[in-house]
Amino acid sequence: MKFTSVFDIIGPVMIGPSSSHTAGAARIGRVARDLFGRQPKWAKIHLYGSFAETYRGHGTDVAIIGGLLDYDTYDERIKTAFEGAEKAGLSFEFIPEEAHKDHPNTTRIVMGDDEGEMSVEGISIGGGKIEISEVNGFKLRLTGGMPAILVVHDDRAGCIANVANCLAMHNVNIGHMEVSRIERGLTALMVIEVDQNIEDKVLQQISLIPYITKVSKINN
Amino acid sequence: MDVLFHNVRELVERAEQEEKLISEIMIEQEILITGRTREDVIQQMDRNLTVMEEAVERGLQGVQSVTGLTGGDAVLLQNYIAQGHSLSGDLLLDAVSKAVATNEVNAAMGTICATPTAGSAGVVPGTLFAVKNKLNPTREQMIRYLFTSGAFGFVVANNASISGAAGGCQAEVGSAAGMAAAAIVEMAGGSPQQCAEAFAITLKNMLGLVCDPVAGLVEVPCVKRNAMGAANSLVAADMALAGVSSRIPCDEVIGAMYRIGQSMSPNLKETARGGLAATPTGKAISKAILENGGLQSIKAMQ
Numbered sequence: 001m002k003f004t005s006v007f008d009i010i011g012p013v014m015i016g017p018s019s020s021h022t023a024g025a026a027r028i029g030r031v032a033r034d035l036f037g038r039q040p041k042w043a044k045i046h047l048y049g050s051f052a053e054t055y056r057g058h059g060t061d062v063a064i065i066g067g068l069l070d071y072d073t074y075d076e077r078i079k080t081a082f083e084g085a086e087k088a089g090l091s092f093e094f095i096p097e098e099a100h101k102d103h104p105n106t107t108r109i110v111m112g113d114d115e116g117e118m119s120v121e122g123i124s125i126g127g128g129k130i131e132i133s134e135v136n137g138f139k140l141r142l143t144g145g146m147p148a149i150l151v152v153h154d155d156r157a158g159c160i161a162n163v164a165n166c167l168a169m170h171n172v173n174i175g176h177m178e179v180s181r182i183e184r185g186l187t188a189l190m191v192i193e194v195d196q197n198i199e200d201k202v203l204q205q206i207s208l209i210p211y212i213t214k215v216s217k218i219n220n
Numbered sequence: 221m222d223v224l225f226h227n228v229r230e231l232v233e234r235a236e237q238e239e240k241l242i243s244e245i246m247i248e249q250e251i252l253i254t255g256r257t258r259e260d261v262i263q264q265m266d267r268n269l270t271v272m273e274e275a276v277e278r279g280l281q282g283v284q285s286v287t288g289l290t291g292g293d294a295v296l297l298q299n300y301i302a303q304g305h306s307l308s309g310d311l312l313l314d315a316v317s318k319a320v321a322t323n324e325v326n327a328a329m330g331t332i333c334a335t336p337t338a339g340s341a342g343v344v345p346g347t348l349f350a351v352k353n354k355l356n357p358t359r360e361q362m363i364r365y366l367f368t369s370g371a372f373g374f375v376v377a378n379n380a381s382i383s384g385a386a387g388g389c390q391a392e393v394g395s396a397a398g399m400a401a402a403a404i405v406e407m408a409g410g411s412p413q414q415c416a417e418a419f420a421i422t423l424k425n426m427l428g429l430v431c432d433p434v435a436g437l438v439e440v441p442c443v444k445r446n447a448m449g450a451a452n453s454l455v456a457a458d459m460a461l462a463g464v465s466s467r468i469p470c471d472e473v474i475g476a477m478y479r480i481g482q483s484m485s486p487n488l489k490e491t492a493r494g495g496l497a498a499t500p501t502g503k504a505i506s507k508a509i510l511e512n513g514g515l516q517s518i519k520a521m522q
Contacts, residue, residue, distance in 0.1 A: 001223065001378050006250045007264060009336045009373035009382070009399075010344075010366045013271045016326030017285075017438035019338040020383060020490075050385050050490050054436025056510065057287070059329060079329050104385040104490070126383025126391075127336045 003129060004145070012128045014073040020105050021051065021058035024124030026078060029067020031132055031144045032109045032120040034218045040111035040118075043068055043092045049104035051124075052096035061094055064107065068092075073128060108134070138180050138189040146175060147197045148218045151190040154211040155181050162209045163190060170202045187213070224249040228375050228416050228470040235412035242402065242412050243364035246371035265363050271333045272322070272345035279321025283328045287509050290439040291328065294321035311350055312454050319346025319450040323443040335366075336373045336382040339389075339438045340396035342446035344369050347400040347453055355407055368406045369399035372419050379471070380478035384431035385490040387481030389445060394426035394477065397449035397456075404457035420466035420473045422456040427473075428480055430488035432495025435506035441496055 003009065014023040033039060045064055047055050055061050059078070066081035069088055077084055085092060105124040112118065121134035132142040135150060142148060153159045160179060167174060173195045181188035197219045207215045224245055225231040235242050250261050280298060284291035297317035300306060306313050319342030326332045326341055335344040348365050351357075357365070373382060376395045381387035401418035410418070426449070434440040466473065487494030496502050 003374060003377040004223075004253050006246055006261075006367060006370035006374060007268075009377060010265065010268055010370040011333055011335075013268060013331065013333050014338060016329050016332055016338050016341075019334040019336075019341075020385060021438075023334065023338065050436070053491055053493075054433075057435055057437040074331055076331070104486070126381060126386060127377065128334055128338075 002125065003127070008127055008129050012073045014128060015059075015076065015078045018058045019128040020124045020126055021054065021060045022063045022078070023073040023128035024105065024130050025051070025060045025063040025107065026067040026071060026073050027128065027130045027144060028107055028122030028124065028132070029064040029109065030070060030072070031067075031122065031130070031218055032111065033068050033070060035120055035132075035135060035150060035216045036111055036118045037216050038113070039070070039088060039090060040068065041089060041091070041113040043090065043109055043111040044095060045092060046095045046097050046108040046110070048097050048099060048101040048106040048108075051105050051107055055094065055096070064109070065090070065092060068109070068111070106133070135189065137182060140178055140180060140189065140191045142191055142193075142218070144218060146193040147195070148191060148193045149198055149203065149206070150216045151192070151206060151212060152214040153188055153190065154213070155185050155188040156211045159188070159209070159211050160190060163192070163206055163212070166202070166206050166209065167192070167194070170199075172196065172198065172202065224252065225375070227379060228372065228419070228474070231371055231375065232412045232416050241364065241368070242371050242406055242415050243367035246367040246374070262363060265366050266359070268333045269363055269366060271331060272335075273349065275322045275325045275330065275332045276318045276345055276349050278330060279325045280317070283324050283330065285324070285327040285439055286329065287435075287437060287439065289327070289434070289437065289505065289509075290443050291324050293443070294318070294324055308451070311354055312451055314353070315347045315350035315450040315454055316447045318349050319343050319446040320443055322346060323446045327437070327439045327443065335369065336377065336395055336399070337384070337392050339384060339442050340392040340446060340449070342443070343393060343396040343400045343449040343453060344403070346446065346450045347404055351404055351407060357407055361407060365403040365407050368403040368415065372399045372402045372415075376474055380474050381481055387478065388429055388484050388489055389431040390423070390426050390429040390477055391481055392431070393442075393445045393449040394423050394429055396446070397426060397453040398423040400450065401453035401456040401460070404453060405460050408457065408461055410461050414460045416470040417465045418453075418457045418460035420468065420470040421459055421464070422453050423473050423477060424466060424468065425452060425456070427477055430484065430495045431490040432488055432497045433490065433492055434497050434502040435509050436490070436492035436497070437509070440505070
């Protein structure tokens, strides 16, 4: 089931004009910010397919920037997000791409600040619903509809068990989990969907586990 | 994940067996899947209803989009209805004007509730606030209207598509019109099966509808397609209530819509490369808006 809630159909409440191009874009921007863990100082936003062709008229540009500024789909400030970015010290660039992706509404947001960089690819699948399809080169499927944590780690035995144990100790129930790696024995990524928002102290504990290099979360 | 229904057949069967409304099955499924309380779920839909009502009211006062391509037609239609000589009937035109009102607000980057998408956000509230004047529903019945719409949209979204980019406008405004038709039937006292017939009749008549927005914007022809979607749903609801059935079952119509969308050229799926977007005027408007600083340049040319 791609769509699970009636509010995926009757909703979201949003600023017009397009659920795919405006609301979905805002959500991708916001999830990207969540994964980065803070507001980036700069962002290069690559646009593919229909996003690339029509982003200005649909307000896709202001919506993604609004998302990076932590605005929700119904936040009236989306309309003036460029001014908001200037005030918040976020510089950005839009790069329409010729290349084709699997889905016509795809964006790859490369963002960073003095402390780090991150690349997040998201697709807007219709009705304001999104999926995160890639993080830092790792393929994944993440809807943003459930709280989730992403754990980047060295590909070593025991890593997954240690993270799962840590979650169990804090009574966090895992709903869905995926592990992917670019190459065996190097870096791997755990995507763990959970039933409730994760407290920062849990994230901090996970980050102290051996071989864990980065932990980020999406709240819901 | 276990759900109460995967398709319209299961939805209708469950409603009939348990002697419940379609809306009730949708509410129960939402509670089951999300683990939220009934009160919480109803309250969220109540808030969505308020957003829809405010958008209709705002549109009926007259709005203008940023590009100037759309706006003000809802007002024209209300003025025309007030003259008392409408040919197609006041209720139908009222639904049309309220659908237009919502989409004009959407095009103006106003606040709307997607049903199922923003581009098709006019049909469900447009018909609801028109039918309201005739059937005098309670607030609870109006909220149920949205759950019934949602139940049918849920099936389409999971078995076909509600995205213009993926399935053409048949997937957006076609789905919205079918959803509205089913909800009108329930509100008017029709059976769950009649809701399904109304959905099938509506979607059958919007099959093949391409998504060809001028300049890629959700304005032309989107606003007027919502108007006709609203008209379509009211007529189909009346047909179903009269006892007319669809020879092709509802789920098969949804399947046909999906396959038509798959075989449609990408030029006709929201890329603004075909259909009305590719007409000489469509291209001139696009150029004026995206390259030459607005519609004024076209007006100056004329």
